[in-house]
Amino acid sequence: MKFAIALVVIIMLVAVVLTLSVAGKSDSDYRNSTKKNIKNLSIIYAVVIILSLFAVGVYFKSFY
Template identity: 45%
Template structure:
């Protein structure tokens, strides 16, 4: 169980770092919408992380 949770956290952190690294090097034409895309991606990460924590809490209460 701890291995699985650790693996999920590592994948989430790696995805977040990769996304932020890509948004740091935008194309000149793409620069205007980078902020909007970063805000959207951050919102998606927040929703997914909160859902994962909620699902984990639900799983723990059932067992």
């Protein structure tokens, strides 16, 4: 049991060290890629909403 607890503590310490080392590195192109991703997601959401409204309209026209 002591071995398992020690192993968990060691894994946690390694995870913390590696997380902090990765967090310290910054991506210089992060802001541009974020803007591009937000633009792409916004376009996808707009298309899906428009198609969904069209589908609901067709449904109501067909069945009511």
